[in-house]
Each structure stands twice: as C-alpha cells, then as structure tokens.
Amino acid sequence: NAGVTQTPKFRVLKTGQSMTLLCAQDMNHEYMYWYRQDPGMGLRLIHYSVGEGTTAKGEVPDGYNVSRLKKQNFLLGLESAAPSQTSVYFCASSYVQGLGENTEAFFGQGTRLTVV
Amino acid sequence: AQSVAQPEDQVNVAEGNPLTVKCTYSVSGNPYLFWYVQYPNRGLQFLLKYITGDNLVKGSYGFEAEFNKSQTSFHLKKPSALVSDSALYFCAVRPGFTGGGNKLTFGTGTQLKVEL
Numbered sequence: 584n585a586g587v588t589q590t591p592k593f594r595v596l597k598t599g600q601s602m603t604l605l606c607a608q609d610m611n612h613e614y615m616y617w618y619r620q621d622p623g624m625g626l627r628l629i630h631y632s633v634g635e636g637t638t639a640k641g642e643v644p645d646g647y648n649v650s651r652l653k654k655q656n657f658l659l660g661l662e663s664a665a666p667s668q669t670s671v672y673f674c675a676s677s678y679v680q681g682l683g684e685n686t687e688a689f690f691g692q693g694t695r696l697t698v699v
Numbered sequence: 700a701q702s703v704a705q706p707e708d709q710v711n712v713a714e715g716n717p718l719t720v721k722c723t724y725s726v727s728g729n730p731y732l733f734w735y736v737q738y739p740n741r742g743l744q745f746l747l748k749y750i751t752g753d754n755l756v757k758g759s760y761g762f763e764a765e766f767n768k769s770q771t772s773f774h775l776k777k778p779s780a781l782v783s784d785s786a787l788y789f790c791a792v793r794p795g796f797t798g799g800g801n802k803l804t805f806g807t808g809t810q811l812k813v814e815l
Contacts, residue, residue, distance in 0.1 A: 587742075616803060623708075625789065625807035626743075641802065673742060677803070686731050686750060686793070688803055690742040 585609055589674050589691035596664040596698045604659040604694050606674030613679040615657040616641075616688065617649060619670040626673065632657055633679070664698045671695050701726040703790050705806035712780045712813055720775040720809045722790030729795040732773040734764055737787040737808075746788075749773060750795065760784070780813045787811075 590605045606615065613634050618626040618641075628641030630649040638649045646668060648660045657676075661668060677688040702725045712718045724730055731750055735743040747758025754766045764775045773790060790806045 618805070623807065625705075626805040628802060628804065631802065675743075675803070687733055687745045687748055688791075689745070690735075692742045693740075 587674055587676055587689050587691040589672075589694050591694060592692065593695050594697070596661075596696065598665060598698060600664050601660070601662050602664065602696075603661075604672055604674075604696075606657045606659070606676075606691060608655055608657075608674075608676040608689070610676060610689065611654070612676035612689075613654075614677045614688075615651065616675040616677075617647070617657065617659045618673045618675065619643065619668075620673060620693075621670050629659065629672075664696075666698045669696060669698045701792055701794065701802065701804050703792050703804055703806035705788075705790055705809045707809050708807075709810040709812060712811070714782050714813050714815050715779050718777050718780045718784070718811065718813070720788050720790075720811060722773045722775065722806060723771050724773060724790070724792040725771065726792050726794055726804075730773075731793045731795045732764075732766060733791040733793075733803075734758065734762070734773075734775050735789045735791065735805075737789065739786075743789060746775070780811075782813050782815060785811055785813045 587608045616631040617629040627643045632638045632651040635654040650658045672694045674691045675688040704723045733748045734746040749766045757763045787808050789808050793803045
C-alpha cells in the first residue's frame with residue numbers, strides 16, 4: 584500500500600518552461616488537494632478536487648492548472664514557470680466528508696521545484 | 700472564510716517538561732480539526748483529530764489536544780517532551796458538515812524545539 588505518491592521529487596526549471604506534477608493515491612479517496620509550502624507561510628491550497636472530473640480553485644490558483652481524469656490521479660500543471668513558483672509542492676488525499684472517522688488527509692513526500 | 704492561526708512561530712521547551720502548541724480557528728458550523736507534524740524534508744504526518752465527542756483527544760506519540768468551542772481553540776499538548784519531538788507542527792480545519800465546503804485549511808506552522 585503506497586499511499587500518496589508524487590512524481591518527480593525534485594525539479595529545476597527555467598523561467599517560461601512548463602511541467603506537470605503527478606500525484607497518485609491508491610486509497611480510493613474522493614478528495615485530492617495540491618498545496619505549496621513556503622517558509623513562514625505554512626501550506627497554501629492551490630487547487631483541489633472532490634471527485635473524478637471535478638476541480639476547484641484554492642487560495643493561490645494563479646499560474647497553475649489541474650486535471651483529475653481518473654479518481655486515483657491528480658495532475659498539477661505549470662504552463663509558464665516563474666521564479667515565484669519556486670516552492671515545495673505537496674499533494675494530499677482524503678475520504679469525503681460525513682464519514683466521521685476517516686476524514687484525515689494523507690500527504691505525499693513533496694516535490695521540491697526551483698525555477699531559475 | 701475559514702482560517703487557522705498559530706500565534707507562535709517557535710516554541711522552545713526542555714526535555715521532560717510539558718509542551719503546548721497553540722491553535723485557534725474560524726470556520727462555519729462545527730469544525731473538524733487536525734494536527735500534523737512535519738520532519739525535515741518529509742511530508743506531513745497525521746497526529747490526531749477532533750470530529751465530535753470528548754473535547755480531549757489523544758493521538759500518536761503521546762500527544763493530545765483539547766478542543767474548546769467557546770475559545771475556538773485546539774491546542775496541542777504533551778505531558779513530557781522528548782528531543783525527538785522537535786519538528787514543525789501544523790494545525791488544520793475543515794467544515795464538519797456536508798455542504799460546508801471541502802477545503803482543508805492549514806495554519807502557518809509552529810517550530811517546536813526540545814532541548815536537553
């Protein structure tokens with residue numbers, strides 16, 4: 584049982600390049616999230632999804648796009664990377680609300696992205 | 700909008716002494732509250748949660764947290780700190796009812812340092 588797996592773990596991009604971060608979970612979770620972590624700012628929600636084929640904006644969505652074509656995968660895309668997107672990105676997943684005992688989110692190990 | 704405040708960037712405590720990491724929240728309706736821990740270069744690990752019921756919840760590694768609805772707080776505690784508890788701690792909240800939204804919002808984190 585792998586949990587939440589993020590690919591890649593590290594990446595260096597040049598300004599203007601594009602890339603896709605992949606998140607895969609094998610827990611049959613409905614909810615999936617993408618966060619970025621920056622010093623002193625905690626985790627900020629970029630986009631999230633409440634189910635296959637649905638996505639929604641979080642606190643800091645600008646410059647990012649997402650897709651959830653399959654329940655187990657949640658992709659985060661940067662179309663034209665900027666230095667301000669240098670950060671550590673975390674994916675998380677959880678069960679749907681209302682199941683009381685199973686509401687905590689499970690996190691991947693993170694992707695460290697540097698844009699130069 | 701929902702939010703979480705962790706008023707202390709860093710908490711220092713001597714090994715063997717009790718520790719408290721503070722968290723206050725704002726959310727519509729009843730909250731689901733969580734504590735996570737992050738060790739260097741790792742993802743977030745779930746510690747404990749409050750969903751309903753007893754205001755004092757117990758979690759992993761001897762940690763516990765007290766939910767106080769009137770003060771909208773969910774402080775993390777441990778009776779006797781260990782050097783190995785040194786890490787970054789995050790408090791998080793989400794609405795506890797269907798239709799309240801699905802966002803999981805984090806605080807900015809508190810660095811706990813336990814010294815000999």
